[in-house]
Each structure stands twice: as C-alpha cells, then as structure tokens.
Amino acid sequence: MISTIAYGLTIGAILYIISIGLSLTFGTMRIVNFAHGLIYTVGAYLLMTLLPVARENFLIAAVMTIAAVVPLSYLIERFVIRKLYGVSIDYAIIATYAVLLIGVDLIKWIWGASPVPLTDPLGSYVTVFSVTLPLYRLLIIALSLALYAALWLFFKKTMVGKIVVAALEDKDAVRSLGISVDRYFSYVFVLGSCLAALGGLLYAPITSVHPYMGFMILLISFAVVIVGGLGNLRGTFIAAFALGMVMAITGRFWGPAAETMVFAVMAVVLIIKPIEV
Amino acid sequence: MSENRTIRTRGPLLDLAVIAAGFVLVLPVLGLNRATDFMIFCIYVLGFDLLYGYMGRLSFGHMLYLGTGAYAVTLFAEHVSQNPFLALAAGIAAGALIGAILGPVIVRATGACFALINLAFNQIGYFFVLVAFSKYTGGEDGMSAYFSKVGPIDFGKKTVLFGFVLFCLLLTYYLLKKFTSSPYGVLVRSIKENETRVKFLGYDTFRYKWITFILSTSIAAFAGALSMLNYGYATPSFIDPTRNVEVIFAALIGGPGSLSGAVIGGAIYMVISNYLASYIPRWELFLGLALLIVVFRFRTGVWGFINDRMKRRPATYG
Numbered sequence: 001m002i003s004t005i006a007y008g009l010t011i012g013a014i015l016y017i018i019s020i021g022l023s024l025t026f027g028t029m030r031i032v033n034f035a036h037g038l039i040y041t042v043g044a045y046l047l048m049t050l051l052p053v054a055r056e057n058f059l060i061a062a063v064m065t066i067a068a069v070v071p072l073s074y075l076i077e078r079f080v081i082r083k084l085y086g087v088s089i090d091y092a093i094i095a096t097y098a099v100l101l102i103g104v105d106l107i108k109w110i111w112g113a114s115p116v117p118l119t120d121p122l123g124s125y126v127t128v129f130s131v132t133l134p135l136y137r138l139l140i141i142a143l144s145l146a147l148y149a150a151l152w153l154f155f156k157k158t159m160v161g162k163i164v165v166a167a168l169e170d171k172d173a174v175r176s177l178g179i180s181v182d183r184y185f186s187y188v189f190v191l192g193s194c195l196a197a198l199g200g201l202l203y204a205p206i207t208s209v210h211p212y213m214g215f216m217i218l219l220i221s222f223a224v225v226i227v228g229g230l231g232n233l234r235g236t237f238i239a240a241f242a243l244g245m246v247m248a249i250t251g252r253f254w255g256p257a258a259e260t261m262v263f264a265v266m267a268v269v270l271i272i273k274p275i276e277v
Numbered sequence: 278m279s280e281n282r283t284i285r286t287r288g289p290l291l292d293l294a295v296i297a298a299g300f301v302l303v304l305p306v307l308g309l310n311r312a313t314d315f316m317i318f319c320i321y322v323l324g325f326d327l328l329y330g331y332m333g334r335l336s337f338g339h340m341l342y343l344g345t346g347a348y349a350v351t352l353f354a355e356h357v358s359q360n361p362f363l364a365l366a367a368g369i370a371a372g373a374l375i376g377a378i379l380g381p382v383i384v385r386a387t388g389a390c391f392a393l394i395n396l397a398f399n400q401i402g403y404f405f406v407l408v409a410f411s412k413y414t415g416g417e418d419g420m421s422a423y424f425s426k427v428g429p430i431d432f433g434k435k436t437v438l439f440g441f442v443l444f445c446l447l448l449t450y451y452l453l454k455k456f457t458s459s460p461y462g463v464l465v466r467s468i469k470e471n472e473t474r475v476k477f478l479g480y481d482t483f484r485y486k487w488i489t490f491i492l493s494t495s496i497a498a499f500a501g502a503l504s505m506l507n508y509g510y511a512t513p514s515f516i517d518p519t520r521n522v523e524v525i526f527a528a529l530i531g532g533p534g535s536l537s538g539a540v541i542g543g544a545i546y547m548v549i550s551n552y553l554a555s556y557i558p559r560w561e562l563f564l565g566l567a568l569l570i571v572v573f574r575f576r577t578g579v580w581g582f583i584n585d586r587m588k589r590r591p592a593t594y595g
Contacts, residue, residue: 032389083573089388090335094529095572097522101565109559215519219400222393260404263397267382270394274386 002131004252005245010137010206012244013144018199018217019224019236020151021192027168027231029185031084034096035076036196036221037214038103039069043197044204044213045111048118058121065201066194073193077186085182100214107211115210140202147195148237155233164188168231216259220247223266289454293447296540300443309435310507311551316446317503318527319543323449323536324496325524330534331457332489333469334384337392337521338399339497344516346372346498348406348414351422351511361424361432365502372498376491384486387472399518407513419512422505432506442503446540449496453536456492465489466534523550526564529571532578541579 018040025033046065054060080099084092122136155161163184167174175181200214207213220243228239243262251258304312325339349371353364379398386394406414414420424432432438456462467475468482476482505511514520523546531542549567554560571578577585 026389030389032392080569090329090333090392091572091576093335093337093389093392094525094568098565098568098572101522101561101568103565105559105562105565109562219396223397226390226393256408257404260401263400267394267397267401270386270390270397271382274390 002129003133004248006128006131006133006137006141007251008245008248009141009241010244011247012241013141014199014203015217015221015224015244016144016237016240017147017195017202019221019228019240020147020233021189021195022218022221023225023228023231023233023236024164024168024188024192025081025185026225028164028171028188029081029085030089031081031092031096032089032222033081033192034093034218035080035099035103036096036192037218038100039073039076039193039196040200040217041107041211041214042072042103043069043200044209045107046197047201047204048116048209049111051118062198062201066197069194069197070190073190074186076193077189081189082182082186104211104214111211113211115208117208118205120205136205143202151233160184160187220259220262223262226266227269289451292454292537293451296450297443297447299544300446304439309439311547313435313439313442313507314504315544315547316442317500317507318547319540320446320449320503321497321500322524322527322531322539322543322546323453324493324500326528326531326533326536326539326542327453327457327489327496328493329525329528330532330539331462331469332465332486334387334486334490335392335525336395336493337525338395338397338518339524340516340518340521341395341399341402342372342375342494342497343501344402344406344513345375345494346501347505347511347515348501349498350502350505351420352413354422354424354505355420359423359425360427361430361506362427364422364424365499365506368502368505369495369499372495372501373491375498376494377487380487380490380494381483384483384490396518396521399516399521403513403516403518406516414511414513417513419510421510423509424506438506442507445499445503449499450536450540453496457536461485522564522568526568526571529568530575530578532580532582532584535580538578538580545579 018036022033022036025031025036043065046068047061050061050064050068051058054064076099080095084095120134120136122134122139124135125132126135126138127133155165163174163179163181164187167181167184171181199217203217224236224239224243227243228235228237243265246261246265247258250261300312300316307315321339321343324342325336328334328336328339346368350364350368353367354361357367358364383391383394383398407416411417426433430437430441432441457465464475464480464485468486472482501515504515527542527546528539529542530545531540532538549564553563557563575582
C-alpha cells in the first residue's frame with residue numbers, strides 16, 4: 001500500500017512538473033501544445049547523452065540539459081508558436097503536432113529507435129514503515145513541492161509572474177496597458193519547456209528512454225490540465241497528484257488500465273464542465 | 278453566396294463521373310487491391326471532413342469510429358452471419374450507435390476540447406480492443422473476417438469488390454453532396470461560422486450537431502467495415518489513436534470544407550504513404566514538414582488552389 005502511494009506521488013510529481021508549462025500555454029495563448037511532449041523526450045535523451053560528458057554527475061548533466069533546451073524551445077516558439085497567435089485553434093493543434101512528428105523522427109535519426117534503460121542516479125534506498133523505497137523517488141516528490149512553492153513566489157512576487165497571471169485572466173486588458181504580452185508569452189513558453197525537459201530527465205531513470213515516450217505522458221498531462229482547469233496553478237497541482245494516485249491505484253489492480261482510467265476521469269470532467277476555448 | 282450557386286447549378290453528376298473515371302483510369306497503375314484501398318480511405322476522409330470542413334470541429338480521435346466499423350463487421354461475420362451486406366449494415370449501425378451515444382457528450386465541446394475529448398475516447402476504445410476485450414478481438418494479434426457469397430456477388434473476387442467500393446464511394450459522395458447543399462447542410466456550415474447567431478435565430482444547434490456527428494461516425498465506420506471486405510483482417514492499428522494525423526492531413530491537403538477536396542486529399546495522402554514512403558526513409562519528418570507547410574502557407578489545400586485559379590479566369594463560367 002505504501003509503495004502504491006509512493007508510486008502515485010512520484011507520477012503525480014512528474015505530471016505536475018510537465019503540466020505547468022502546458023497549462024500556462026493553454027491558458028495564456030490558447031494553444032494546445034503537442035510539441036511539449038517532444039521537449040519532454042528531448043530532455044530525457046539529452047540527459048542520457050550528457051551523463052558521460054558530465055562524468056556521470058546527474059546534477060550537472062541535468063543543468064546542462066535544461067540549458068540546451070532553452071535555445072531549442074525558443075526556436076520552436078519563434079518559428080512555429082508565434083505564428084499561431086490569432087489563428088484557429090485547430091491549426092495550432094495540427095502545427096504543434098507536426099513539430100512533434102518532426103522531432104520524434106529526428107530523435108530516431110540521431111539516437112536510434114530502440115529503448116534505452118537508465119540506472120537510478122542515486123542507487124540508495126530508504127525504509128518507510130518497513131517498506132523500502134528508492135530515495136530518488138522521494139527526492140522527485142520533494143522537488144515538485146519545492147517547485148510549487150517557487151512558482152507560487154514567482155507568480156505572486158515578481159513582475160513577470162504578475163503580468164503572466166494577469167494575462168491568464170484578461171489578455172487584452174494587459175495589452176491595453178502597453179505591455180507587450182507576446183514577449184511575456186515567449187518567456188512563459190521557454191519556462192514551460194524547461195519544466196517539460198526537467199520532467200523528462202527526472203522520469204527517464206524510472207522508466208526507459210525511447211522516441212515515443214512523450215506521447216502518452218503528454219495525453220495524460222492534457223488530462224491533468226483539463227481536470228485542474230486551464231492556467232489554474234493550484235488546480236494543476238491538485239489534479240496532477242490526484243491523477244497520479246488514480247494511475248497508481250488502478251495500476252495496482254489492473255496494470256494496463258492505468259492510463260485509460262485517467263482518460264475516463266478526464267472525459268467525466270469534460271462532461272460535467274466543458275471548457276470554452 | 279456565389280459559391281453556393283455554383284455548387285447547386287453544376288450538380289454532382291460531373292463530379293461523380295470524374296471520380297469514377299479517375300479511379301478506373303489509375304487502376305492499371307495501382308492494381309485492384311490498392312485502388313480499392315484508396316477509395317475506402319477517400320470515404321473515410323469524406324466522413325471526417327463533414328465534421329471538420331463543414332461543421333468546423335476537429336476530431337483528433339476519428340480512428341475510433343473507423344475501428345468501430347472494422348471490428349463490428351468482423352465480430353458480426355464471426356458470430357452472427359457471414360452475409361457481407363448484413364455485416365456492412367451492422368458495421369454502419371455500430372458507427373451510428375457509438376456516434377449517438379458519445380455524441381451528446383462530444384458535440385457540446387468546441388475547439389481544443391472537442392479534439393481532446395475525441396482523443397480520450399479513442400484512447401479508451403483502443404484500450405478496450407487491445408486489452409480489456411482481447412478475448413473477443415484477439416488483442417494485438419487481431420482477428421480475421423470471412424464473408425460468404427451472396428448469389429452471384431462474391432467479394433472474394435477483387436474486381437467485384439472494386440466495383441462495389443467504387444459504387445459506395447460515389448453513393449457516399451452523392452448523398453453528402455445532397456446533404457451539404459440542402460438547407461440543413463447550409464445550417465451546419467453556419468454553425469461553423471457563428472454558432473451563437475444560429476442559436477439566436479431559433480435553431481436547436483445541438484440537434485443539428487449531433488445528427489451531423491452521427492453521420493460522420495457512420496461514414497467512418499462504413500469505411501472501416503469496407504476495409505474488412507478488402508483486407509479480411511482486423512488489427513488494433515485500425516483503431517490506433519496515433520494514426521489520427523493521417524486523415525487530418527488528407528483533409529487539409531485536399532482542402533477542408535469541400536467534398537472534391539476530401540477525395541483529392543485522400544488520394545494524395547494514399548499516394549504519398551504508399552509510394553513516396555518507400556523512397557523517403559524519414560517518413561514522419563516529411564509528414565510533419567508537409568503539415569507545417571499546409572498550415573502556414575497552403576491553408577485552402579489543393580482543391581482551394583485549383584478553385585482560385587479557375588475563379589481568376591474571366592467570366593467564362595457565367
């Protein structure tokens with residue numbers, strides 16, 4: 001039971017880290033960003049490649065990965081996302097999906113199509129109530145909580161954060177104050193992408209790295225965003241952990257049904273409260 | 278409005294003749310099997326485009342309805358009757374049924390929500406076929422379908438099947454042409470432009486959207502059922518949500534919102550995936566780039582491009 005809870009919390013933490021960026025782009029720019037799944041995958045692959053470069057130091061490799069994702073996500077924002085403002089949302093979905101397709105194919109080209117397992121970077125275990133758990137998982141949960149606090153401070157205390165929150169509420173009002181909203185959207189996009197890469201590199205040692213790893217987690221993150229409410233940071237936090245627990249509990253009784261259960265929850269939420277975009 | 282008039286005055290007969298002649302002419306190049314496959318895919322694109330091009334709702338889970346048809350027809354043939362016509366009817370009925378059940382939930386949504394909720398249901402359906410009901414569907418291995426002869430009609434003969442599928446394509450095209458140029462169809466297109474206004478005029482838009490959705494899922498299921506006659510084998514790839522992008526691309530490249538565009542797009546996609554894919558090793562890369570070009574530079578598709586060219590010529594069409 002303890003291990004199920006720990007598993008659920010780990011997935012919830014990863015889902016939270018990934019969903020933040022998705023929720024922000026969805027909430028501010030009204031763009032369903034499939035490319036987010038690509039950045040997630042790239043994060044995992046870059047970590048894998050940079051680990052030997054960083055002499056197997058996980059922390060340094062992680063920092064290098066995120067530093068590398070910044071220009072990449074800026075390029076995607078500059079050449080694809082920025083052109084999608086004001087365009088029908090269908091085209092935004094299709095265009096970002098196209099970016100995902102292109103990226104996945106490039107990944108297969110560069111790194112090959114077969115899955116690569118990574119080892120637990122810590123390799124140590126802790127015993128909680130006579131159940132042994134990998135320390136790494138507990139650290140991920142702690143990190144997501146720290147991230148929640150940091151983002152809370154960012155959106156409450158900094159100017160950039162406040163502008164983004166205001167834009168979530170009413171983009172045009174912010175624009176009429178003479179603030180270049182689109183520029184802040186670029187920041188938000190890059191920030192969200194960094195978090196996606198962080199999620200990817202954190203989760204990579206738990207599962208294995210393969211080109212299509214982004215698809216399913218992206219769909220589940222959409223479920224998180226929808227259940228939590230668009231651009232609602234606290235809602236995203238709660239929804240991520242709730243759906244993580246749903247996955248863990250379903251997975252305990254019937255493994256293959258775990259992801260389907262998440263979609264069922266999402267469908268129910270959409271039936272009760274459809275989102276207007 | 279002038280576009281409406283041209284649709285009405287020209288009539289669908291010329292289109293039907295061109296489509297039939299086109300598929301018969303390319304028959305020697307493609308071979309019977311592939312030509313039949315092309316036409317089935319065109320039927321599927323027609324069903325999808327009714328929803329996307331005409332009603333303005335992007336479904337990111339249309340494989341569910343194709344798969345419903347494919348599996349319904351196979352299960353029907355295995356457990357009830359091997360009469361291919363009854364099985365086809367069962368496939369279409371299954372498509373209509375799933376549209377009727379899911380419709381009230383799905384059509385209330387718009388935009389991104391519509392796309393994602395379809396995707397969610399598609400994922401659930403995929404899970405049902407692959408895991409939950411794998412005892413009946415054969416799971417990953419799939420299941421085969423056998424059909425008996427009905428009188429002189431034997432769908433085991435590829436020429437007979439080709440003729441029948443061509444007839445089905447023309448029939449679907451004809452009925453959709455009638456549907457989309459009827460007052461009902463015009464209303465559906467108005468919903469795409471401005472649903473609030475249509476509502477304000479006193480129409481119950483929900484009912485119109487629901488019926489159009491059922492029609493679209495039935496056509497998709499019809500295509501899935503027909504491909505069982507052609508392949509004789511149902512695999513989970515018929516319901517795989519990652520393949521949704523194919524029909525979206527086909528509808529976009531042909532030009533959304535026109536039946537001719539849907540048929541052209543379906544044919545173009547099939548040519549690309551059947552022939553170009555063997556020359557282009559980076560197939561997904563190519564598909565992605567093509568999608569980006571379509572979205573950013575070529576939004577009206579091939580048919581829109583042709584239409585523009587024809588309109589620019591001075592008034593020979595009066």
